[in-house]
Amino acid sequence: MKQSPACLHAPPAAHQQRGAVLFVSLMMMLLLTIIGVTAMNNVTLEERMAVNLRDSDLAFQAAESALRNGEAWLAPLAIEPSACTSDPCATVWDQGSLTDLASQSESWWTTNSRSGAGDITGLYANPRFILEELNYVRDSLVVGHSTVTGSDYYKVTARANGGSQSAISILQSTFVKRYN
Numbered sequence: 327m328k329q330s331p332a333c334l335h336a337p338p339a340a341h342q343q344r345g346a347v348l349f350v351s352l353m354m355m356l357l358l359t360i361i362g363v364t365a366m367n368n369v370t371l372e373e374r375m376a377v378n379l380r381d382s383d384l385a386f387q388a389a390e391s392a393l394r395n396g397e398a399w400l401a402p403l404a405i406e407p408s409a410c411t412s413d414p415c416a417t418v419w420d421q422g423s424l425t426d427l428a429s430q431s432e433s434w435w436t437t438n439s440r441s442g443a444g445d446i447t448g449l450y451a452n453p454r455f456i457l458e459e460l461n462y463v464r465d466s467l468v469v470g471h472s473t474v475t476g477s478d479y480y481k482v483t484a485r486a487n488g489g490s491q492s493a494i495s496i497l498q499s500t501f502v503k504r505y506n
Contacts, residue, residue, distance in 0.1 A: 381488035385495035388486030392442025392453035396482040397501050406505050409459045418457040453486035477504045
């Protein structure tokens with residue numbers, strides 16, 4: 327008996343199917359799920375990094391503003407401000423009376439420093455600055471009866487928070503002022 331060509335291409339019976347297509351499609355779905363979850367984790371991590379970078383940059387800009395405000399406070403003075411050595415100090419700290427400003431608490435900064443508020447929005451707290459008297463440097467080494475002229479050196483230290491309490495930036499500059 328001769329079989330017809332249509333019988334040669336008939337689908338296999340149900341008991342002969344092994345489910346290979348189902349298995350391959352499930353593996354592809356598993357692979358796509360893993361790729362999707364990994365991509366979402368990366369996006370979340372990158373978003374956190376961007377927020378932290380913005381927060382850090384905001385703290386830096388606020389500290390820079392407070393630093394410039396501290397220098398601007400000293401610039402127009404006609405006479406040397408009096409220095410103090412104990413808390414709270416409202417003007418200029420005496421040389422060597424401050425230790426490790428980076429480890430001081432936020433409440434210490436609020437009590438013992440000046441507000442360096444600018445027009446920066448979104449900050450956790452107002453930026454602050456501290457002025458510390460460093461040295462008086464004479465213009466000449468000549469000793470005699472002539473008038474002594476020179477410059478006073480100050481250290482300006484600014485501290486600012488970014489948008490959160492954890493982003494803190496502390497900057498320092500040296501400011502030279504001539505009173506005579």
